[in-house]
Amino acid sequence: MNHSPNDLIMLFNGLFREAFRTMLVKGGKEPEYLPAGGADDVAQVVFAHGYYSSALHEISHWCIAGEHRRTLHDYGYWYCPDGRTSAQQKAFEQVEVKPQAIEWLFSVAAGSRFHISVDNLSGGGASDEHGFRCSVLAQAEDYLCDGLPERAQAFFDTLKSFYGTGASFSKAWREDARRVVPLFFAKEHYEAN
Known part of the structure; x- marks a missing residue:
């Protein structure tokens, strides 16, 4: 079965772009969530390196983030990089x-x-x-x-x-x-x- 991240972008954006003013976007090195900057902007769920699994993971975070968290960069969560205690x-x-x-x-x-x-x-x-x-x-x-x-x-x-x-x-x-x-x-x- 072919697993293209472009399919996930199409499916996610088709479901949520209008209803939640949010789109899934291929990103670079690090995934992140960027809230909408203004009334006419859309929020972006950015996944890393165009990886299919990264897209699914970032979509999962977005799906459980409440309304307030979706107004915050990276949902307002802390992130401690690799090398944690x-x-x-x-x-x-x-x-x-x-x-x-x-x-x-x-x-x-x-x-x-x-x-x-x-x-x-x-x-x-x-x-x-x-x-x-x-x-x-x-x-x-x-x-x-x-x-x-x-x-x-x-x-x-x-x-x-x-x-x-x-x-x-x-x-x-x-x-x-x-x-x-x-x-x-x-x-x-x-x-x-």
Whole structure:
């Protein structure tokens, strides 16, 4: 399956440009969110290097940002770059659970490969990688059970329609969950026997 970021730009902008005065834009080195500068401007969700997965991740952040946060540069969140301390990494992982859960669901809906990101290669790595993976999985399962936030649900449904994954989503989700969080499922199998 071909995964062009241009498709994501078309789908996102078709859904949200008019209704939310927001557009998805290919960027350079760093992703960022730029709020609208004035009444006639549009906000920009900028993803890094034209990468498909970066676009899905940045869309995920936008989909959970409330109305006030969407008026702030990068939604008003702090960002500590790669090389975080253990405490900084733990805080990073806590705020990344929801966007990564949504990104994961978007990825499966698009038929693309998802990768958990602890985003701390030159630091000490994950604070608790297995725990983080399990938290992202649990959040994604909650979204599947209780529903995604409204904008995320609209984009999720659009991805499934565009990529033709609606009928196969449940099976693909189960397979990908086992791939991304294998120890969770190994433990579940062990406890069942």
